[in-house]
Amino acid sequence: xxxxxxxxxxxxxxxxxxxxxxxxxxxxxxxxxxxxxxxxxxxxxxxxxxxxxxxxxxxxxxxxxxxxxxxxxxxxxxxxxxxxxxxxxxxxxxxxxxxxxxxxxxxxxxxxxxxxxxxxxxxxxxxxxxxxxxxxxxxxxxxxxxxxxxxxxxxxxxxxxxxxxxxxxxxxxxxxxxxxxxxxxxxxxxxxxxxxxxxxxxxxxxxxxxxxxxx
Amino acid sequence: xxxxxxxxxxxxxxxxxxxxxxxxxxxxxxxxxxxxxxxxxxxxxxxxxxxxxxxxxxxxxxxxxxxxxxxxxxxxxxxxxxxxxxxxxxxxxxxxxxxxxxxxxxxxxx
Numbered sequence: 001x002x003x004x005x006x007x008x009x010x011x012x013x014x015x016x017x018x019x020x021x022x023x024x025x026x027x028x029x030x031x032x033x034x035x036x037x038x039x040x041x042x043x044x045x046x047x048x049x050x051x052x053x054x055x056x057x058x059x060x061x062x063x064x065x066x067x068x069x070x071x072x073x074x075x076x077x078x079x080x081x082x083x084x085x086x087x088x089x090x091x092x093x094x095x096x097x098x099x100x101x102x103x104x105x106x107x108x109x110x111x112x113x114x115x116x117x118x119x120x121x122x123x124x125x126x127x128x129x130x131x132x133x134x135x136x137x138x139x140x141x142x143x144x145x146x147x148x149x150x151x152x153x154x155x156x157x158x159x160x161x162x163x164x165x166x167x168x169x170x171x172x173x174x175x176x177x178x179x180x181x182x183x184x185x186x187x188x189x190x191x192x193x194x195x196x197x198x199x200x201x202x203x204x205x206x207x208x209x210x211x212x213x214x215x
Numbered sequence: 216x217x218x219x220x221x222x223x224x225x226x227x228x229x230x231x232x233x234x235x236x237x238x239x240x241x242x243x244x245x246x247x248x249x250x251x252x253x254x255x256x257x258x259x260x261x262x263x264x265x266x267x268x269x270x271x272x273x274x275x276x277x278x279x280x281x282x283x284x285x286x287x288x289x290x291x292x293x294x295x296x297x298x299x300x301x302x303x304x305x306x307x308x309x310x311x312x313x314x315x316x317x318x319x320x321x322x323x324x325x
Contacts, residue, residue: 007286026281026288027242027265033287034243057261068266076273 002033006046010036013054018063021073022208028062077201084193101185105177226259226267228309231276231294231302239280239293242268268292276301 002010007029014028032053039049088097229249233240240248245268246259271277276298280291294302 002286004286023279023281023290024265027290029287030241030284030289031243031261061262064262065265068262069269072266072269072273 002037002046006036007033010050014062017061019066021066021069021205024066024069028065073201073205077198080197080201081194084197085190088189088193097185097189098181101181101188102177104184104188105181225309226263227271228305229257230267230271230292231298231305232309234277234292234294235299235302235306239291241289241291245292271298 010032011025011029014025014032019025019028032050035053035056036046036049039052040046044052087093230245233245233248237248242261242264246261246264249257249259268277272279272292275295277292278295278298280293281288282291283289
């Protein structure tokens with residue numbers, strides 16, 4: 001049986017080796033401790049047993065496991081995003097989405113001038129793009145940076161693809177009102193879904209991590 | 216000692232089978248049991264075992280229970296309803312694979 005101090009030192013070492021998510025930390029701590037305890041039962045000292053178990057992981061083993069854990073989380077996030085998106089596109093939520101989108105379309109339509117509309121929409125997209133870029137640079141070496149990068153790539157792709165659509169179709173005379181409303185609605189709902197899913201995902205991760213106090 | 220490559224691709228099936236028999240298990244226990252049951256021929260590295268467990272958890276095949284062992288927390292894995300069905304399919308496929316392979320191994324020349 002390991003002492004509290006020995007467990008604490010293992011836990012600190014796990015964090016130093018790049019483990020960021022709490023469930024992986026719990027798992028690694030238990031795995032290493034179980035391995036160390038078994039070797040100690042066979043007569044090894046804590047130090048030697050610990051060294052032997054850590055050798056099995058290799059120098060980058062833990063950070064690789066963390067990276068793979070993020071990949072799994074991202075895939076799960078994408079599935080949740082699709083589920084959320086489809087949920088918003090089915091009754092009764094689709095009626096609310098259509099009403100809000102039509103309202104947005106009306107605001108765009110009655111904008112005083114085409115040039116003003118273009119400059120406002122492009123400015124909004126530009127500000128959004130810039131703020132995401134700043135967040136990305138700021139969080140580059142912080143916790144969950146990997147999952148955040150994944151999330152931001154999606155938003156960049158969204159902005160790049162979405163901006164021309166607004167410009168071409170909303171101001172076109174040949175596009176019907178319903179089509180214009182849908183052009184606003186579909187990407188906006190996608191954006192809303194992914195924000196909700198991914199923000200929830202790393203808020204949960206961060207809360208778990210902060211609530212789990214080193215004992 | 217058998218060629219380790221022969222065991223590749225069977226990890227998921229082994230995890231399913233172990234959880235069917237033992238109801239719930241934790242990571243270290245799974246890796247130790249596989250090692251013991253295969254007479255040290257199949258040693259599962261942590262870099263293979265945990266991503267597989269996490270993938271099965273994310274796809275809803277496994278569910279997790281976290282319990283205290285006194286000095287630390289332990290994460291147990293168990294099959295979900297979906298996992299039980301999948302484990303039956305995997306076991307059938309594994310049996311079929313072994314049977315086909317066995318027929319092939321016993322093939323006589325001429």
